[in-house]
Amino acid sequence: MLPRPVVVGVDGSPSALAAVEAAAQEARMRGAKLHVVHAFIWPAMHVPPGGSPLGPPAGGVQESVEHLLAEAVERALAAAPGVVADQAVIAGQAVTALEAESRTAQLMVVGHRGSGGFAGLLLGSTSVHLAAHSRCPVIVVRDRMANDGPVLVAVAGTPHNRGVITYAFEEASLRGADLVALHVAGTWSDHGDTRPADLVDLSGDGAMLQADEERLLDEALSGHREEHPEVTVHARVVRGRTRPTLIEASRGAQLTVVGTRGHGGFTGLLLGSVSQAVLHHAHCPVAVVRSDLDLP
Template structure:
C-alpha cells in the first residue's frame, strides 16, 4: 500500500549506536519489501558561536566532510553485513536534519530513523526534529526505539479517522511482511462535547456504546482482512484514553503503528496528542503514518 515504484527505504545516520540499530532495521525492511536501501547523513556546517560564520573549503571543512563520508561508509558496510544481497547506496547531503529528511521522504517508500543520535539527529525525540519529520514526511516514518525484536505482533491504534484507516493498512502490510499477527486496538471513552454548544444525549447505555465501538473496529478491519488473508487479526476494544492504552500495549509488540492525527486533532497541530504521546513513550519501534499513496501488494 505504501508502494512508490522503485522507491528505496531511506535511513538517517550520524555515527551513533542508535543510528546503526536503525540501519539494521532499515536493511531488513528493505529486503522484506524487495527495495534498495539508501543511507543518508545530513551534513550541516557547524557555525562558530562567536561569529556565526562558517568558512568552507578549509582543512577543517575537508576533515569534517571526510568524517561524514566515513559515517556513511560504515553504515553501508553495516547494512551489507545485515543483508548481503541488498542493494545499498550512501550519500552525504548538505543541510540540517529536518529539511534533508523531509526532502528524502518525497522519493522514499519508508524513512527509518534512530531514537537518539549525534549531530543533526541528536534531538530526534525532542519536538524540534521528531514532530516535523513524523508530521510532514511524505512517507511513513519508522522510529527505532528500544531493542528490535522478531517476536510479538504488530500493534495498531485506530479511531475511525481517515488517517487511522491508512495506518491500519500500513500495519496490515507490516504484519504480512513480518509473518506475524496484527493486534488492532480501539480505545474509547464516554461521549464528551467536541465544541462549545454541542449537545450530548441525556442518557446513554454504556453497553450500547461499547457495541458501537466494537462494530466500528470490525468494519474498519474487514476490508483489509480480505486484502491480507495471511494476517491473523486480534481485535481489542479498550475503555480508556488511547495514548496510555497504546503505550502499555506496545511493550509486547515488535512494532506499533499510529496515524499522525486522529479524530480529535485540532487544526494546525503538527501531530495529534495521541501520536505525540506514543512517539515519546512507546516501548519499542514505532511507525507514524501521515498519508499513503495507493499501490499494490508485491
C-alpha cells in the same frame, strides 16, 4: 520499475545505527534499495572538508563523514545480508534534507535520539516534525527492532484512519506477524487523573456501547482482512485512557502504528497528542502514517 527506496538518516550515534539495522531489514523485506543519508551544513562549520594543515592528513571532516557512512553501510549489510545499499552526504539541515528525501522514498527510518550532524534528532524536534510532514510513512526506532511479537495498530474509528490500517496490515504481512487492532473507547478525556463519568457510565448500557464499538472496529478492518487473508487479526476494544493504554499495549509488540490528523487545523498540530505520546513512550519502534498520504 524499481520500488522506491527505504531511506535512513544517520549521524554515528547508537540510536542511528539501530535505525540503520531496522531500515536494512525493512528494505530487504520490500525488495527495495537502502539509501543511507547524512545531512551536513558545511558552510556553518567554517572548516575545510579536508584535513587541517596543522593536523594529520586524514583528520578532516570529510574523512570523518565518509567513515561514518561506511560504518553505517557495513552495519546494514550485516543486519540484512543481500540488501543493496548506497550512501549520500546532503548539504543542509537534517529536518530539511530528510523531508526532501521522503518525497521519493517509500519509507523513512530514523533513530529516536541523535548527535553530531543530526543534533536535533530528539523526540519533540526533528523526528516529530518529520513524522508529521514526511511524504511517506516514518518509523522511529528505539534501540533495536524486535523480530517477534505482533504489529499493533491504533484504530481511531474515523475515515482518516484507513491509511494507517492499510500500512499496519502490510507491515504485519511483510513480517509474518499477527496484527493487534486496538480501539480505545469510552473515555471523555485523556487529561488528568480525574474526569467526568465515561460514556458507558452515562449511558447505563455498557453492553450496547461495547457492541457498537466492536461493530465499528470490525467495519474498519473488514476490507483489509479480505485483502490480507494471511494476516491473523486480533481486534480488541478496550475501555480506558487512550495514551497510557496504547503505550502499555506496545510492550509486547514489535511495531506500533499510529496516524496523524492530515491537513486539518493548524499545520503544527498535524501530529496529535496521542501519536506524540506514543512516540515518546512506546516500548517498541513506532511507525507514523499521515492520514492524507496515498500509499502505493
